[in-house]
Structure formats: structure tokens, C-alpha cells
């Protein structure tokens with residue numbers, strides 16, 4: 001296999017807790033994975049498990065506490081802001097709220113032009129590129145003369161994608177990029193992302209708490225719980241043969257697709273523990289229906305290989 | 320119920336919510352779902368809106384004819400509402416226990432320790448435990464899912480006849496969503512309340528609704544028993560919506576999309592509002608308003624197409 005575009009190696013992000021010295025929110029706690037070129041990798045998990053923090057580390061929007069991050073074979077863990085600026089055009093982001101991607105006072109055309117100029121394109125290059133992209137995302141060129149308030153959420157989200165593509169990136173981070181959209185618009189955006197990936201050989205990290213959406217778009221999926229990866233594998237391995245009790249519980253919480261679907265909602269009981277006081281041993285043991293006292297609550301399970309690309313961190317899994 | 324005025328948000332709607340049922344309203348954003356819900360509680364600024372028609376509670380009292388005082392008494396006691404974002408409902412400066420207590424005392428004569436005991440019981444019921452401790456906590460100390468459960472407790476404090484829930488789980492992740500839906504269903508059964516659930520998530524509808532009304536451009540274009548709508552949709556809009564949902568086991572496939580956008584709610588509409596986006600459109604759809612047709616005892620839709628033409632078994 002060729003060199004991955006992104007390599008995350010034992011990455012940690014701890015936030016200090018205000019007023020309490022030596023106490024940390026372990027938002028991302030020793031995470032390792034790779035993203036191959038042209039691949040879409042999904043990150044799922046409950047609210048607060050560290051998905052967005054992971055994403056912000058990947059983009060180097062926040063400092064990394066420990067571990068390393070490689071982009072295109074280069075160790076960028078300690079890159080300064082200036083060094084990052086030089087490769088920023090290759091890494092772009094799409095957010096949940098498309099309204100926040102654009103300056104409300106500027107026309108869309110100006111916003112896109114500013115981005116292109118920022119990355120050193122000439123006016124002519126930029127105009128050509130923007131024209132192409134607007135076509136690509138299936139909108140009429142008149143949108144360039146509009147301001148954000150005059151456009152719908154779906155139109156704006158497409159334009160946010162165009163904005164991310166202006167710089168000609170290799171990597172795109174999409175954090176809950178379709179979560180606020182209606183199903184009809186969501187379908188358009190998902191189709192578009194897959195088409196764009198195929199066309200430009202883009203590499204993507206797709207963060208979402210909507211499991212079916214992640215299954216639909218991702219080649220590989222990572223399941224996070226309290227800052228750590230508990231299971232990862234191909235979309236198929238993960239959704240059809242989930243091994244970790246947490247992944248199973250997460251999938252069991254998925255709503256039915258149609259009224260007569262047979263589902264077994266074995267609801268997770270209790271609330272997710274605070275990221276400030278992560279349980280000893282397996283971090284899921286306080287909510288795990290299969291917890292083995294004396295083992296699971298003392299020994300930290302390692303992420304072990306199961307088969308193919310499939311890995312899980314659970315003492316119950318025999319390999 | 321119909322509303323006219325500055326915005327023709329809801330155009331001539333007829334909707335029955337039966338006792339003890341959960342009715343889901345689905346449709347794209349901007350179709351008038353929340354408008355309809357707010358109209359029932361008359362939460363709109365009435366200087367800017369005019370209502371017409373009637374909204375009958377228990378088949379007799381017309382909400383549109385109620386005085387301010389009657390309205391205040393009705394809200395919370397007969398009809399209560401929960402919103403997408405629980406933070407907007409709760410006062411950040413008061414403990415959650417106190418807020419539920421006030422709601423409760425506003426509509427009942429019970430006071431003092433008895434009322435407090437009731438509130439603790441409610442907290443317990445919605446799984447905010449240990450209730451004694453939680454009673455004294457402030458909203459910022461709870462997670463989004465917990466806050467939504469507090470809102471449900473508050474909304475159900477007086478056992479209303481109707482609970483209106485506007486996108487109650489949209490801000491929650493799947494495990495919280497499952498817990499909140501489970502709770503909503505259990506309490507609705509326990510109190511035999513009616514629930515009007517507004518959502519754009521068909522999974523939520525499949526999970527807990529008895530009936531569905533599909534809204535488009537301020538009208539209900541199709542309504543019926545939940546299974547009828549899922550398995551035998553008749554209106555092209557309903558079919559298109561259902562087809563655009565990603566389904567498990569279809570990784571990477573092309574999803575069906577609906578071209579264009581819903582019309583603005585203040586736009587005048589000639590013919591069928593869905594005609595510009597409909598794949599089954601014919602000439603008369605652009606000039607004539609479509610008729611209301613029956614496709615079974617509980618199933619109605621607004622379209623020229625005959626049920627048999629469009630009756631396809633999905634799933």
C-alpha cells in the first residue's frame with residue numbers, strides 16, 4: 001500500500017481544567033490511525049467523545065498535547081502557524097452550519113474570490129476556478145452575486161464545499177457537514193461529496209453522529225468513546241460485524257428505518273462519564289453490559305487486530 | 320385551520336389529532352411545520368398574523384376564540400410544548416427543580432411538600448437521578464439529552480391532553496435520541512396523552528408515530544397510518560422524500576434527490592405546489608389545484624394521480 005496521506009500516531013489532546021492544577025479533560029487520548037489517499041474515513045461516537053477535537057487536531061487548529069501527526073509523509077506535529085500556512089491550501093474544512101462559512105456582508109462571489117486570492121491565485125485563475133466549481137456543484141452562476149441571507153441552507157452548504165475546493169485541497173475535513181440539513185438536501189450533498197472525491201481523488205475525514213449517513217459515505221470507520229478509539233474497520237466490518245460492546249450499543253440505538261423493522265434497542269443505560277474522570281481499565285466498563293469485574297475495571301484493553309482491517313479494544317474478544 | 324396575513328405560512332390545513340395517538344408532521348424545512356404547531360398554541364405575534372377557521376380542543380373549545388386569560392390557562396395545562404433546543408426553554412438562573420415546581424403550581428392547587436414530592440417523582444420518571452440532588456442543579460450542569468428530559472418532565476407535569484414536540488431529538492446524538500424517544504412513548508402511553516411530533520427525520524417517525532402528515536408549502540399533501548405512508552406512499556413528494564434517505568446496506572450508492580427547492584411560503588401558488596419539482600407532473604398540475612383523494616380508510620393525499628398508478632410497494 002502506498003504512503004497514507006494522513007497518519008495519526010498516539011495522538012493526545014488534553015485541555016487543562018480551569019482552576020484545578022494537574023487536572024485535565026482528556027478529549028483525545030492516545031489515538032492512532034491512518035487515512036489512505038482517496039479514502040473517506042468516518043468518525044462516530046456520542047456527543048463529547050472527542051470527534052471535533054480530533055478533527056481540530058488534524059487541521060492543526062489547536063496544539064497537540066502528545067503524539068505525532070503526519071501529512072503527506074511530513075511530520076507536522078510541531079509546525080508553526082507560518083509553516084502551516086504553506087500547506088493550508090491542501091487541507092480544508094466544511095462545518096455543520098453553512099451560514100458561519102461566509103461573511104454575511106459579502107457576496108458569495110467576493111467570499112470565494114478572497115479565498116482564492118489568499119492562496120495566491122491570480123484574478124483570472126480564480127475567476128475560472130470559481131466558475132467551474134459553481135457549475136460542478138450544480139448551481140447557477142447568479143449565486144455569486146447573492147449574499148448568504150438570500151440563499152437556502154442547502155445552497156449555502158454546497159457553496160461551502162465549493163469554498164473548501166477553491167484552494168485545490170487534497171484533504172477535506174467535514175464535521176457534521178450534513179447534520180443540519182433536510183433529508184432531500186442531505187442526499188444531494190452526500191452524492192456530491194462522493195462524486196467530488198472520485199473526480200479529484202480527495203481524501204476525507206467525515207465526522208457525524210448519524211450512523212446511516214456515515215455507513216453510506218465512508219470506506220473506513222472509527223468508533224470513539226471518551227477520547228479513545230474502541231473499534232475501527234471497513235464500513236462493512238463495522239456495521240455488519242460490530243465486535244465491541246460499545247459499537248453494538250451504538251448501533252442498537254439507531255432508529256428504525258421503517259415501522260416494521262425488527263430492532264432490538266438495548267438502550268445504553270447511565271450517562272457517559274465525564275472526560276475529566278475517565279474510568280480505570282476499559283473506559284466503557286461503567287456502562288458495559290458484559291463488564292468482567294476485576295479485569296475490565298483494572299486492565300486497559302489494547303486495540304487488537306481481529307481480521308482484515310478490523311480492530312477492537314475489548315477484553316472479551318478472543319483473537 | 321387556516322392563516323392568512325403577511326406570510327401565507329399555513330394554507331388551509333385540516334388536521335385531527337386523536338386522543339392517545341402520536342401524530343408525526345414531516346416535510347422539508349420551510350414547509351410550515353413549526354408554524355402549524357405554534358398556531359395551535361397561538362404563539363405568533365397576532366399583530367402580524369391573522370388566523371381564520373377554527374382550532375378545536377376536545378371538539379368544542381375553539382382556541383382561536385379564547386381570551387388571553389383562557390389561553391394562559393390552557394398552555395401547559397391542556398397543551399404543552401417542547402422545542403429542539405432545551406436551553407431556550409429553561410431559565411439558566413434557576414434550578415431545574417424549581418422550574419418544574421413553578422410550572423406545576425401554576426396549574427394546580429397542590430403546594431408545599433406535596434408539590435415537591437410530585438416534582439421528584441417526575442424527575443425520577445424521566446431518569447434524572449438521584450432526583451434529590453438533581454433537583455438543586457442548574458441547567459448548565461446537565462447534558463443536552465438530560466435537559467431535554469427535564470423539558471419533557473416539565474411539559475408533562477400537568478398531564479396535558481396534547482404535547483407538541485418540535486424536533487425534540489434533532490440536537491441529540493443517537494443514544495440520547497433513543498432514550499428520549501423511548502421516554503416520550505412510555506409517558507404518552509402512561510398518561511394517554513396525544514402527541515404532535517414535528518420532525519424531518521423519518522427514522523424518528525418510524526420509531527414512535529401512529530400516523531403521519533406530510534407537509535409541503537404550507538399544506539398537508541398526504542396523511543395516513545404510519546405503515547400506509549411508509550409502505551404505500553401515494554404523493555410523489557412523499558415517495559421522493561422516502562427515497563432520499565440513506566439506508567443501511569447501500570454504501571456508496573447514488574441517493575435519490577429532489578431537484579429545486581420548496582416554494583417560499585409567501586409565494587402565490589397556482590396548481591400543485593410540488594409541480595415544478597415533480598417527476599410525474601402533467602399539464603393540469605400547473606394550472607389546477609389537485610384534488611384530495613382517498614387511498615384507503617385512513618389514507619388521503621392531494622394529487623391528480625390515482626392511487627393505483629402511484630401505488631408502489633417500497634421497502
Ligand SMILES: Nc1ncnc2c1ncn2[C@@H]1O[C@H](COP(=O)(O)OP(=O)(O)OP(=O)(O)O)[C@@H](O)[C@H]1O
Nearest residue numbers: 015025027046047048049050051052053054209275
Ligand atoms: N476548548 C476546550 N476546553 C476544554 N474542554 C474542551 C474544549 N473543547 C472540547 N472540550 C471537551 O473535550 C471533550 C470532547 O469534545 P468534542 O467537541 O471534541 O466532542 P464531539 O465528539 O465533537 O461532540 P459532539 O458530537 O457533541 O460535537 C468534551 O468533554 C468537551 O467538553
Ligand SMILES: [Mg+2]
Nearest residue numbers: 051052053175
Ligand atoms: Mg463535534
